[in-house]
Structures are given as structure tokens and as C-alpha cells.
Amino acid sequence: MVNTFNFTNWSRLNWDEIIDKRIIIDIKDVTNLNYINTAEHFLVIWNEYNFPVIESSLSKIIESFDDVIAVGFDTWIVNFEIGIIIENYHEGEITIGKKKY
Known part of the structure; x- marks a missing residue:
């Protein structure tokens, strides 16, 4: 993941490199974004390196x-093929964006 997305020293995604970045209140708000298809499969990655990575449809x-x-302190939901990442920061902020290519 760190080869595709840059992170800050405090393990937060560097959102300066992400286009169409949005902070959302409720995870269900991602369905309102025109570039999100909830049938697409995403990986769930937690901040603890020895936790498994799981894959599921975004709707699930x-x-x-x-x-x-x-499961973890911080959580990232990512689809590398389309460059979309969702970060659930441990302080309760949910941010979603698409990587610049």
C-alpha cells in the first residue's frame, strides 16, 4: 500500500496527493459519489501489520x-486498480479520495 499511496510520519494518508478528496460523516455517503461503484471489490487493511487483509464488495x-x-485502530479500504482509498482515522474522521495518475 505504501508503494501506491504516500503516508505521513504519523501513519496518516498524505491527502495532498489525492484528487476529489472528501471528508464524509457516514460511510453510506460514499454511495453519493459518481465514481464509486459499491459492487467493486475493495481490500480492507488495518494499521496492525500482522492482521490479515480481507477483500469484499464495497457494499458488504x-x-x-x-x-x-x-478490528484495528486505523482502517483503509482500498481498490488499487481504480485508485480509490477510504481512510477511517482513529479519531472518527472518514476521508475518501481518488489517486492522481
Whole structure:
């Protein structure tokens, strides 16, 4: 993941390199974005390196979001092929964006 997206020294995504960045209140708000297809599969990556990475459709991740984010301190939901990443920061902020190519 760090080869595709740059991170800050405090392990937060460097959002300066992401286009169409948005802070959302509720994970369900991603369905309002025109570049998001919730049928697409995304990887769920937690901040703990020894936790497994899981893959599921974004719609299933959204349905189980509270359980998904309960696993780790910070959570990233990413689709590398289309360059979309969602960061759930441990302070409660959810940010979504598309990588510049």
C-alpha cells in the first residue's frame, strides 16, 4: 500500500496527493459519489501489520462497517486498480479520495 499511496510520519494518508478528496460523516455517503461503484471489490487493511487483509464488495463493507473498523485502530479500504482509498482515522474522521495518475 505504501508503494501506491504516500503516508505521513504519523501513519496518516498524505491527502495532498489525492484528487476529489472528501471528508464524509457516514460511510453510506460514499454511495453519493459518481465514481464509486459499491459492487467493486475493495481490500480492507488495518494499521496492525500482522492482521490479515480481507477483500469484499464495497457494499458488504459498508453494511458491516462498525465491525470492520472495530478490528484495528486505523482502517483503509482500498481498490488499487481504480485508485480509490477510504481512510477511517482513529479519531472518527472518514476521508475518501481518488489517486492522481
